[in-house]
Amino acid sequence: QHKQISGVSSGCQQGGCLTCSDYNGCLSCKPRFFMHLERIGMKQIGVCMTSCPPGFYGTRSPERNTCTKCRLECDSCFNKNFCTRCRAGFYLHLGKCQENCPEGLVRSDTQRECV
Amino acid sequence: GWIQDKQGPMMPLCPTPCQCEKDGIFVMVDCSELGLSSVPANLSPLTTYLDLSMNNISEIQPRAFHRLHLLSELRISGNQLRYISGHALQGLHNLKVLMLQNNQLERLPDDAPWDLPNLLSLRLDANLLSEVPAGTFRGVRSLRHLWLDDNSLTTIPVTALDSLPSLQAMTLALNQITHIPDYAFTNLTALVVLHLHNNQIQSMGERCFEGLHSLETLDLNYNDLKEFPVAIRTLSKLQELGFHNNNIKAIPERAFVGNPQLQTIHFYENPIQFVGKSAFQFLPKLHTLSLNGATQIQEFPDLKGTTSLEILTLTRAGLSTLPLDLCEQLPRLRVLELSHNQIEDLPSFYHCSALQEIGLQHNQIRRIESQTFQQLTSLRALDLSWNMIEWIHADAFTSLHSLIKLDLTENHLSSVPVAGLGSLTHLKLRGNTNLYEAFSPDNFPRMRVIEMPYAYQCCVYGSCESYKPSNQWDTEQSNTDEDLHKRTVAMYPIHAESHYDPDLEEFQMEIEESKLQTSVQCTPTPGPFRPCDSLL
Incomplete structure (x- = not known):
């Protein structure tokens, strides 16, 4: 029933970003954050999250944490x-x-x- | 802050600077990424969703949520919480989802556990937990999904897990667990998924999975297991098993006798030397079996009862023969990859009618009989390179109507039967030093890439001007244009003039494209030092 109402702050203002660019958002995440490519219009913005968005599940591994479609x-x-x-x-x-x-x-x- | 309500008056109680959104009479509150250091005070009792993630909250005041009886989802992930007492979460009778991942939690409550009777999902992943006290889950008996991955656990929290009869999915991955004791999960009778990957598991009790009657997925990848996990024998519902990237050297006889429902087994990146001949018997739902580098395998495994296998990879072993009834056992085989063995003779693959790919490169095959590949009408790729093939029966390829890739590199051929090879687009014959014949392009109307033993054999493909009179090559080209146009119009007479038809447009583009590909890439390319006339 939860509804993801929190907008994803784009560009480099996100707390989970390790490296980022204003155009592409997060390029890499801090440890333990999930990297997800969010589609906004024609662009894809890198987003670093503590949990994957609805419709995705997270897989943690020593190298990186990824979101995969359910x-x-x-x-x-x-x-x-x-x-x-x-x-x-x-x-x-x-x-x-x-x-x-x-x-x-x-x-x-x-x-x-x-x- | 106030909530704008389209139908009625303004509703109070949206704490600044959070964002709120109405959901009928209820409220969904988003306070994420606002730099908050504590839980906002004046939250509406009608709050059903509260997101406090990615703030700087290091402590939750007692009774911070005591009025939120209707709260269904609470997100406090991505903060600096070190401990959450049982009192902090008082009053959340209806809470279903609690997200605490990505905090600094070092301890969980034991004496006064959280009282969350309706909690279904609890995320504790990415914290600093080195143990889970026995009483932690006593107040969350309805729990179904539990994340404890990416912590510092060194043992399985056996006693704590005893209180979770409804648990269906759990991950303990990315911890430092070294051993799984017997009866570790006895009461988890509803557990369907168990992830234990990326730990340091070296050993496990033979009864460690007792009680997991519903388990379908078991992930033991990236551990230090030295022995095959025989404890899986009690998992009768198991469908997906992974133990790749471990240290297992042998798969015993009847290894999966207790797991008739298995569909996938991933065990690559293990130094497997020995595989019991009966190890993979009676797995009627298994569709993929990959064994690479098991050098002690001398005999082809007995796959009796494993009738759904579609992909079989058994490379770099010591196979010298294949069972004559191989295809009777594996009627649905689509991909057969047996490279890098010592196979000399081939059975007939007649009953493997679904075969699409065969890889037999790097073996010791000498002859190809007429019935070896008979009736393989779906076969698309056949790799026989790096063998000792001297002779191929004239009818060996006659029924291979779908074959597009044939690799006979590095054999001992002096002739190659072309009957049935009309669909080929890739043919490799390099290294057959006794093969002098120049195959006419008419045999291979769709050929695109061909490798020959000698350069002069490429001249028939127009690879050198001195051999082919230029005007014949051009006129030949123009005739085909007219033919193509006539045939297109004949097929679509009504569209020829009056009406624009996108399908026709696409069809014509395909023709244009295929015309671009008529030029065959033949190597070795003839040249000054590799003339078109055979030197011999």
Whole structure:
């Protein structure tokens, strides 16, 4: 239900940037921040975040921390095979977003889950 | 600060300098990146989303959120918090998502744990935690997703995890864990995903994964495991397993007997020398198997019951023969990569009708029989380079209608059957020093790149003026233009004059492009010291 209302400050004013340019935003991030390319109009701006934007999941590694797209049917996910919230019309059960629920469970449209 | 409400009067209680947005009767408050050093005081009780990330908050006053009973998501990531007591988060009965990553947390509450009965997602990643007290999670029993990665844990917080019966996904990656004890995750019966990559795990108890009845994804990549993790035997629902970049030297017999649901196994970058012949049996959902450099493998693995395999890579081993029933076991094989072995004889790949790529380079093959590649109508690339092939049956390639790349570099051929090779765009014959024949371009109407043993064999491809009379080459070129135009108009008579058709435009561009590619790149290129006439 969360809604990302905080605008991403572009250019070099972001707190997580290590190197940046006014035109491309962050070129590299401070340790432990996730690098994400945000599309603004025709441009792509580098953004350094503490968590990836909705529809993406973060993977930490010693070299860098990256954001990767979730599956289409997921609004948010833990990794590429495990959703944590589904898109409208899909219902969550054990990390999977499906149009129907397993036997014994029913679809909850408010939570978008099988309950 | 006030909230502008389009339908009704101004609503108070948007703390300056935050931004607020109405969501029905509720309020979503964004105070991120404002240089705040404490939680704003006058937050509306109707706040459901509060973002305090990327500020300078080093402490949360007791009862800072005690009025926010409706708060669903709280983000305090990217601050300087060292400790958050149980009292600090009092009152958040409806909280579902709590983000505390990228702080300086060194300790978690033990005696008075957080009371967040509806919490589903808890992010504690990228902090300085060296341990998780036993009672930390006693008040978050509904938790489903837990991030503890990128901390300083040296052991699995076994007791703390005992209180999480609903946990479905957890990451303990990027810590300094060295051992997984037996029964480490016993109560996590709902866990589906477990990430343990980038630790220093050297050993694990044979019963360490007991209780993980729902586990589907296990990530042990980038650790120091020396033995194959036999403990996975209890994971009957496992679908994705990774233990690449470890120190494992052998995969035992019946290694995955307990994991019939496995779809992917990633274990590259291990010094694997030995693989049990039965190691990969009865994995009906496995679609990719890659083994490189396992020099002690002398026999082709028995893949009985592993019928969905599509990609099989088994290179740099000690294989000398292939099973005759290879394709009966692997009917769905699309890519077969067996380079750098000692294979001498080939079975018929007749039943591998889905094969698209075969890599047999750097083996000891001498002959290609008529039935070896029969009926491989989907085969697109065949690499037989660096073998000892002396003879290829005249019908060996007749059914390879889709073959576009054939590499016979460095063999002992004196002739090559061209029947069936009409689709080739790339043909490599370099290094066959007994092969003198100059193949006519008519055999290869789509050829683009061809490598021959000798330069003079390239002259038929118009690579040198002295051999080809110039006017014949030009007239030949103009005829083809007229043909192409006629054929295009015939196919689209109605569009010929009156009507602009984008599809036709695209179709004509393709023709133009393909015309550009009619010139064949043939090497070695003839020249003064490599004349068109054969020196012999």
